[in-house]
Amino acid sequence: MCALKPLRRCAALLAATACLGALPAHADEVLVAVAANFAGPLQKIAEGFTAATGHTLKPSAGATGKFYTQIVAGGAPFQVLIAADDETPKKLIAAGHAVAGSQFTYAIxxxxxxxxxxxxxxxxxxxxxxxxxxxxxxxxxxxxxxxxxxxxxxxxxxxxxxxxxxxxxxxxxxxxxxxxxxxxxxxxxxxxxxxxxxxxxxxxxxxxxxxxxxYGEIRQDAVLLKPGEKSAAAKALLAYLKSAPAKVVIASYGYKE
Known part of the structure; x- marks a missing residue:
């Protein structure tokens, strides 16, 4: 029985190594513009996102309209916009400030x-x-x-x-x-x-x-902005927002899908 202990330790080490191997070789930080109503949920989601991917978030919370103005003016370095509506991401895509095909609804x-x-x-x-x-x-x-x-x-x-x-x-x-x-x-x-x-x-x-x-449906969409087009971390965040763990957090704050 004692002889099995080294084997078990080896197996545990291999499992841990496999888990680490699933994380990106180079973890990065995502610059996120987030609608003020979603700042709390995003803080909670960020914990799971970092644990799952190794990447971290640097969020800035505010009014979606203000973010739009900043992004269009070219003075905002944001890589992802988590908006409080669906029209702003559409306008950013149309104006060439966001990546076509990246927009999706994360909450109502x-x-x-x-x-x-x-x-x-x-x-x-x-x-x-x-x-x-x-x-x-x-x-x-x-x-x-x-x-x-x-x-x-x-x-x-x-x-x-x-x-x-x-x-x-x-x-x-x-x-x-x-x-x-x-x-x-x-x-x-x-x-x-x-x-x-x-x-x-x-x-x-x-x-x-x-x-x-x-009142009209408040459909809240996220979109990949042009500065994040080549960022693996930014793309990983958008993917994580669609994941089951993120959806559980979103629902817990009273949002609908």
């Missing part, structure tokens, strides 16, 4: 009305029509943030645009909109479900999941 976003105050937001969103319940409603800039545009659609569908507009507080991104609400600078606002429904943590405050028939 869920818009919510959220307040850091428990009980303020009801399950039907009726608080929006109750003028005395809030003085400020935060949304992301609808010109550059798809979730902000969706928020305006909800107000229009509810017939509340004129009544609520004077109380709107416009943030640069959905991350800043969330910050306005969390800090109390706005009593409530429209954000992404992924920002308030973090896996393993209870939802704080009060929330209304906005029915999908009140």
């Amino acid at each position: 976003g869920q818009l919510v009305l959220w307040s850091a105050t428990p009980g303020l937001v009801d399950e039907q969103g009726a608080v929006l029509a109750q003028a005395g319940r809030f003085s400020k409603l935060a949304i992301a800039n609808p010109r550059i943030a798809p979730y902000g545009a969706a928020a305006l659609e909800v107000l229009k569908a509810r017939g509340l645009t004129e009544a609520v507009t004077p109380r709107l507080v416009t943030a640069d991104s959905i991350a800043q909109a969330h910050q306005f609400i969390a800090s109390g600078n706005a009593e409530l606002g429209f954000v992404a479900l992924s920002q308030v429904a973090v896996p393993g943590k209870p939802v704080t405050g009060s929330v209304w999941k906005v029915p999908h028939n009140l």
Whole structure:
């Protein structure tokens, strides 16, 4: 029996060597522009991506519209764009700033009305029509943030645009909109479900999941940008976003496929 121990150790070493051999000979860093609503999930996905490939991520989170402007202006070194819509990747491909055939949908976003105050937001969103319940409603800039545009659609569908507009507080991104609400600078606002429904943590405050028939589908696409065309790491990230482990993380944050 004792004679078997060296053999077992050898087998373990061979197995470990085989695993290491599956990783790339040269690990690299991917420069990623990521929509603010997906910053949290991407941080979790990055752990699995690095473990599986050896590559690492350097993410920059912000509004998709701002990234578009930076990329088109030529001042952004990003290799991958993980957008909050599907139109921006299409426009980048058409303009020659992204690789044709690389675009795909990684998630369908869920818009919510959220307040850091428990009980303020009801399950039907009726608080929006109750003028005395809030003085400020935060949304992301609808010109550059798809979730902000969706928020305006909800107000229009509810017939509340004129009544609520004077109380709107416009943030640069959905991350800043969330910050306005969390800090109390706005009593409530429209954000992404992924920002308030973090896996393993209870939802704080009060929330209304906005029915999908009140706004257009938030189809979120990723695309390989021209600076990443020859990057194995950038291509590996896009492939990993389609993998089962990544999909589990994405679903856990409330996104749909």
